[in-house]
Amino acid sequence: METILNYFETIPTHHRALIIIGGLTLFWILEGIIPLIGFKYKKWKHAVPNIFFTLTTILVNLPLAFLFLKSSDWVMANNFGILNWLPEMPVWLYGILGVFLIDCIGAYLPHLIEHKVKPLWMVHLVHHSDHNVDTTTANRHHPLESVIRYVFTLAGIFLVGTPIGLVLLYQSLSVVATQFNHANIQLPKKVDKLLSYVIVSPDMHKVHHHYKMPYTDSNYGNIFSVWDRLFGTYKELDTDKIIYGVDVFPNEKQNGSIPHLLKQPFLKYQKSEEVE
Numbered sequence: 680m681e682t683i684l685n686y687f688e689t690i691p692t693h694h695r696a697l698i699i700i701g702g703l704t705l706f707w708i709l710e711g712i713i714p715l716i717g718f719k720y721k722k723w724k725h726a727v728p729n730i731f732f733t734l735t736t737i738l739v740n741l742p743l744a745f746l747f748l749k750s751s752d753w754v755m756a757n758n759f760g761i762l763n764w765l766p767e768m769p770v771w772l773y774g775i776l777g778v779f780l781i782d783c784i785g786a787y788l789p790h791l792i793e794h795k796v797k798p799l800w801m802v803h804l805v806h807h808s809d810h811n812v813d814t815t816t817a818n819r820h821h822p823l824e825s826v827i828r829y830v831f832t833l834a835g836i837f838l839v840g841t842p843i844g845l846v847l848l849y850q851s852l853s854v855v856a857t858q859f860n861h862a863n864i865q866l867p868k869k870v871d872k873l874l875s876y877v878i879v880s881p882d883m884h885k886v887h888h889h890y891k892m893p894y895t896d897s898n899y900g901n902i903f904s905v906w907d908r909l910f911g912t913y914k915e916l917d918t919d920k921i922i923y924g925v926d927v928f929p930n931e932k933q934n935g936s937i938p939h940l941l942k943q944p945f946l947k948y949q950k951s952e953e954v955e
Contacts, residue, residue, distance in 0.1 A: 760840015
Protein backbone atom coordinates (compact mmCIF):
# COMPACT_ATOMS: atom_id res chain seq x y z
CA MET A 680 0.00 0.00 0.00
CA GLU A 681 2.88 2.36 0.78
CA THR A 682 4.24 1.82 -2.74
CA ILE A 683 0.81 2.52 -4.22
CA LEU A 684 0.39 5.73 -2.22
CA ASN A 685 3.88 6.89 -3.20
CA TYR A 686 3.06 6.25 -6.85
CA PHE A 687 -0.20 8.21 -6.75
CA GLU A 688 1.46 11.05 -4.86
CA THR A 689 3.48 11.85 -7.99
CA ILE A 690 1.33 10.19 -10.68
CA PRO A 691 1.90 11.83 -14.08
CA THR A 692 -1.12 13.48 -15.69
CA HIS A 693 -0.93 11.18 -18.70
CA HIS A 694 -1.11 8.14 -16.40
CA ARG A 695 -4.36 9.47 -14.97
CA ALA A 696 -5.66 9.96 -18.51
CA LEU A 697 -4.70 6.36 -19.31
CA ILE A 698 -6.76 5.14 -16.34
CA ILE A 699 -9.84 6.96 -17.65
CA ILE A 700 -9.35 5.84 -21.25
CA GLY A 701 -8.31 2.32 -20.27
CA GLY A 702 -11.38 1.75 -18.09
CA LEU A 703 -13.70 3.17 -20.72
CA THR A 704 -12.16 0.97 -23.41
CA LEU A 705 -12.30 -2.19 -21.28
CA PHE A 706 -15.95 -1.84 -20.35
CA TRP A 707 -16.90 -0.72 -23.88
CA ILE A 708 -15.45 -4.00 -25.18
CA LEU A 709 -17.18 -6.04 -22.47
CA GLU A 710 -20.49 -4.40 -23.36
CA GLY A 711 -20.16 -5.96 -26.79
CA ILE A 712 -19.37 -9.40 -25.35
CA ILE A 713 -21.76 -9.68 -22.39
CA PRO A 714 -24.41 -6.96 -22.83
CA LEU A 715 -27.17 -6.60 -20.26
CA ILE A 716 -29.52 -4.93 -22.75
CA GLY A 717 -29.27 -5.13 -26.53
CA PHE A 718 -29.72 -1.42 -27.10
CA LYS A 719 -31.01 -0.43 -30.51
CA TYR A 720 -28.89 2.68 -30.80
CA LYS A 721 -25.75 3.88 -32.55
CA LYS A 722 -23.20 3.48 -29.81
CA TRP A 723 -20.72 6.06 -31.09
CA LYS A 724 -23.45 8.66 -31.65
CA HIS A 725 -24.78 8.03 -28.15
CA ALA A 726 -21.26 8.39 -26.73
CA VAL A 727 -20.64 11.88 -28.18
CA PRO A 728 -22.48 13.98 -25.53
CA ASN A 729 -21.28 11.69 -22.74
CA ILE A 730 -17.64 11.98 -23.77
CA PHE A 731 -18.12 15.75 -24.18
CA PHE A 732 -19.20 15.97 -20.53
CA THR A 733 -16.30 13.72 -19.50
CA LEU A 734 -13.97 16.27 -21.08
CA THR A 735 -15.71 19.20 -19.36
CA THR A 736 -15.29 17.38 -16.03
CA ILE A 737 -11.57 17.08 -16.69
CA LEU A 738 -11.38 20.75 -17.69
CA VAL A 739 -13.12 21.79 -14.47
CA ASN A 740 -10.89 19.64 -12.28
CA LEU A 741 -7.50 20.43 -13.84
CA PRO A 742 -7.24 24.15 -12.94
CA LEU A 743 -8.60 23.44 -9.45
CA ALA A 744 -6.26 20.52 -8.73
CA PHE A 745 -3.82 22.75 -6.87
CA LEU A 746 -6.47 23.21 -4.14
CA PHE A 747 -6.42 19.45 -3.52
CA LEU A 748 -2.66 19.58 -3.15
CA LYS A 749 -2.65 22.63 -0.88
CA SER A 750 -5.45 21.20 1.28
CA SER A 751 -3.76 17.82 1.61
CA ASP A 752 -0.45 19.45 2.53
CA TRP A 753 -2.22 21.57 5.16
CA VAL A 754 -4.07 18.70 6.88
CA MET A 755 -0.89 16.63 7.02
CA ALA A 756 1.24 19.53 8.30
CA ASN A 757 -1.38 20.40 10.95
CA ASN A 758 -2.30 16.84 11.90
CA PHE A 759 -5.93 17.58 11.04
CA GLY A 760 -8.72 15.19 10.09
CA ILE A 761 -10.05 11.78 11.13
CA LEU A 762 -7.12 9.74 9.85
CA ASN A 763 -4.67 11.95 11.71
CA TRP A 764 -6.65 11.75 14.95
CA LEU A 765 -6.81 7.96 14.99
CA PRO A 766 -4.12 5.78 16.59
CA GLU A 767 -1.32 4.66 14.29
CA MET A 768 -2.40 1.79 12.04
CA PRO A 769 -0.92 -0.44 9.31
CA VAL A 770 -0.50 1.36 5.99
CA TRP A 771 -2.92 -1.01 4.21
CA LEU A 772 -5.66 -0.22 6.73
CA TYR A 773 -4.87 3.49 6.54
CA GLY A 774 -5.31 3.42 2.77
CA ILE A 775 -8.54 1.41 2.77
CA LEU A 776 -10.09 3.47 5.56
CA GLY A 777 -9.14 6.72 3.82
CA VAL A 778 -10.74 5.69 0.52
CA PHE A 779 -13.77 4.35 2.42
CA LEU A 780 -14.39 7.63 4.26
CA ILE A 781 -13.74 9.99 1.38
CA ASP A 782 -16.09 7.89 -0.77
CA CYS A 783 -18.85 8.76 1.70
CA ILE A 784 -18.13 12.49 1.90
CA GLY A 785 -17.00 13.05 -1.68
CA ALA A 786 -19.47 10.81 -3.53
CA TYR A 787 -22.39 9.34 -1.54
CA LEU A 788 -23.21 12.53 0.39
CA PRO A 789 -23.26 15.00 -2.54
CA HIS A 790 -25.19 12.50 -4.64
CA LEU A 791 -27.84 12.19 -1.93
CA ILE A 792 -28.04 15.97 -1.50
CA GLU A 793 -28.36 16.51 -5.24
CA HIS A 794 -31.49 14.38 -5.23
CA LYS A 795 -33.02 16.26 -2.30
CA VAL A 796 -32.28 19.91 -3.18
CA LYS A 797 -34.25 21.12 -6.22
CA PRO A 798 -31.62 23.42 -7.86
CA LEU A 799 -28.95 20.73 -7.47
CA TRP A 800 -31.35 18.08 -8.77
CA MET A 801 -31.89 20.16 -11.91
CA VAL A 802 -28.14 20.12 -12.50
CA HIS A 803 -27.87 16.40 -11.78
CA LEU A 804 -30.72 15.60 -14.19
CA VAL A 805 -28.26 15.79 -17.08
CA HIS A 806 -26.81 12.53 -15.79
CA HIS A 807 -30.20 10.87 -15.38
CA SER A 808 -31.62 11.91 -18.75
CA ASP A 809 -29.57 9.30 -20.61
CA HIS A 810 -31.97 6.78 -22.18
CA ASN A 811 -29.26 4.21 -22.91
CA VAL A 812 -27.10 3.82 -19.82
CA ASP A 813 -23.68 2.37 -20.57
CA THR A 814 -20.09 2.93 -19.48
CA THR A 815 -19.95 6.34 -21.24
CA THR A 816 -22.80 7.53 -18.99
CA ALA A 817 -20.44 7.33 -16.00
CA ASN A 818 -19.06 10.85 -16.39
CA ARG A 819 -22.06 12.46 -18.06
CA HIS A 820 -22.20 15.38 -15.62
CA HIS A 821 -23.01 19.01 -16.29
CA PRO A 822 -19.97 21.28 -15.64
CA LEU A 823 -21.83 22.79 -12.68
CA GLU A 824 -22.14 19.34 -11.14
CA SER A 825 -18.41 18.80 -11.63
CA VAL A 826 -17.86 21.91 -9.49
CA ILE A 827 -20.31 20.65 -6.85
CA ARG A 828 -18.62 17.25 -6.64
CA TYR A 829 -15.22 18.96 -6.48
CA VAL A 830 -16.29 21.05 -3.47
CA PHE A 831 -17.48 17.98 -1.58
CA THR A 832 -14.26 16.09 -2.33
CA LEU A 833 -12.33 19.11 -1.08
CA ALA A 834 -14.39 19.03 2.13
CA GLY A 835 -13.63 15.31 2.37
CA ILE A 836 -9.90 16.02 2.31
CA PHE A 837 -10.25 18.30 5.34
CA LEU A 838 -12.61 16.07 7.30
CA VAL A 839 -10.81 12.80 6.59
CA GLY A 840 -7.30 14.27 6.65
CA THR A 841 -5.99 12.65 3.48
CA PRO A 842 -2.55 13.04 1.90
CA ILE A 843 -2.53 13.84 -1.82
CA GLY A 844 -1.49 10.30 -2.76
CA LEU A 845 -4.63 8.94 -1.13
CA VAL A 846 -6.80 11.59 -2.80
CA LEU A 847 -5.52 10.71 -6.26
CA LEU A 848 -5.83 6.98 -5.52
CA TYR A 849 -9.46 7.57 -4.54
CA GLN A 850 -10.18 9.59 -7.67
CA SER A 851 -8.70 6.87 -9.88
CA LEU A 852 -10.67 4.12 -8.15
CA SER A 853 -13.80 6.28 -8.34
CA VAL A 854 -13.51 6.73 -12.11
CA VAL A 855 -13.06 3.01 -12.77
CA ALA A 856 -15.81 2.06 -10.30
CA THR A 857 -18.37 4.35 -11.90
CA GLN A 858 -17.42 3.17 -15.39
CA PHE A 859 -17.93 -0.40 -14.14
CA ASN A 860 -21.28 0.09 -12.42
CA HIS A 861 -22.74 2.07 -15.34
CA ALA A 862 -21.50 -0.41 -17.93
CA ASN A 863 -24.14 -2.26 -19.95
CA ILE A 864 -22.78 -5.65 -18.93
CA GLN A 865 -24.49 -8.73 -17.56
CA LEU A 866 -22.73 -10.54 -14.77
CA PRO A 867 -24.08 -13.81 -13.35
CA LYS A 868 -26.80 -12.77 -10.90
CA LYS A 869 -25.12 -14.48 -7.95
CA VAL A 870 -21.80 -12.77 -8.74
CA ASP A 871 -23.45 -9.36 -9.07
CA LYS A 872 -25.36 -9.87 -5.81
CA LEU A 873 -22.22 -10.96 -3.99
CA LEU A 874 -20.30 -7.93 -5.25
CA SER A 875 -23.14 -5.63 -4.16
CA TYR A 876 -22.48 -6.45 -0.50
CA VAL A 877 -19.12 -4.66 -0.78
CA ILE A 878 -19.03 -2.49 -3.89
CA VAL A 879 -21.65 -0.93 -6.13
CA SER A 880 -22.36 -3.57 -8.78
CA PRO A 881 -23.85 -2.92 -12.25
CA ASP A 882 -27.28 -4.35 -11.38
CA MET A 883 -27.37 -2.38 -8.14
CA HIS A 884 -26.62 0.95 -9.79
CA LYS A 885 -28.95 0.41 -12.74
CA VAL A 886 -31.85 0.58 -10.25
CA HIS A 887 -30.84 4.19 -9.57
CA HIS A 888 -31.34 4.99 -13.26
CA HIS A 889 -34.95 3.74 -13.40
CA TYR A 890 -37.06 6.63 -14.67
CA LYS A 891 -39.52 6.65 -11.76
CA MET A 892 -39.50 7.14 -8.03
CA PRO A 893 -38.80 5.72 -5.54
CA TYR A 894 -36.05 3.86 -7.37
CA THR A 895 -34.45 7.05 -8.71
CA ASP A 896 -33.87 8.07 -5.09
CA SER A 897 -31.89 4.99 -4.11
CA ASN A 898 -28.48 3.36 -4.49
CA TYR A 899 -26.44 6.56 -4.40
CA GLY A 900 -23.13 4.81 -3.76
CA ASN A 901 -20.11 5.16 -6.01
CA ILE A 902 -17.44 2.70 -4.89
CA PHE A 903 -18.78 1.12 -1.69
CA SER A 904 -22.35 -0.13 -1.32
CA VAL A 905 -22.25 -0.09 2.47
CA TRP A 906 -23.36 3.55 2.64
CA ASP A 907 -26.71 2.77 0.98
CA ARG A 908 -27.25 -0.23 3.23
CA LEU A 909 -26.22 1.71 6.34
CA PHE A 910 -28.38 4.78 5.64
CA GLY A 911 -31.42 2.92 4.29
CA THR A 912 -31.19 4.06 0.67
CA TYR A 913 -30.62 0.60 -0.82
CA LYS A 914 -33.26 -0.80 -3.17
CA GLU A 915 -33.54 -3.74 -5.56
CA LEU A 916 -35.42 -4.04 -8.85
CA ASP A 917 -35.22 -6.71 -11.54
CA THR A 918 -33.11 -5.41 -14.40
CA ASP A 919 -35.75 -6.42 -16.95
CA LYS A 920 -38.15 -3.94 -15.31
CA ILE A 921 -35.75 -0.99 -15.43
CA ILE A 922 -36.51 1.82 -17.88
CA TYR A 923 -33.77 4.41 -18.26
CA GLY A 924 -34.26 8.16 -18.41
CA VAL A 925 -36.23 10.53 -16.23
CA ASP A 926 -39.94 11.30 -16.43
CA VAL A 927 -39.57 15.10 -16.23
CA PHE A 928 -37.43 15.28 -19.39
CA PRO A 929 -38.76 12.43 -21.56
CA ASN A 930 -37.59 13.66 -24.99
CA GLU A 931 -34.81 11.26 -26.00
CA LYS A 932 -33.67 13.36 -28.98
CA GLN A 933 -33.23 16.48 -26.84
CA ASN A 934 -31.48 14.43 -24.15
CA GLY A 935 -28.84 13.50 -26.71
CA SER A 936 -28.18 17.12 -27.70
CA ILE A 937 -25.18 18.84 -26.09
CA PRO A 938 -26.65 22.40 -26.40
CA HIS A 939 -29.93 21.22 -24.83
CA LEU A 940 -28.15 19.39 -22.00
CA LEU A 941 -26.05 22.47 -21.20
CA LYS A 942 -29.29 24.46 -20.81
CA GLN A 943 -31.27 21.69 -19.11
CA PRO A 944 -30.61 22.75 -15.47
CA PHE A 945 -32.29 26.08 -16.23
CA LEU A 946 -35.36 24.72 -18.03
CA LYS A 947 -38.80 23.97 -16.63
CA TYR A 948 -39.93 20.38 -16.30
CA GLN A 949 -41.51 19.05 -19.45
CA LYS A 950 -44.88 17.31 -19.39
CA SER A 951 -44.33 13.79 -18.13
CA GLU A 952 -45.16 10.97 -20.48
CA GLU A 953 -45.88 7.48 -19.27
CA VAL A 954 -43.42 4.93 -20.59
CA GLU A 955 -45.05 1.68 -21.55
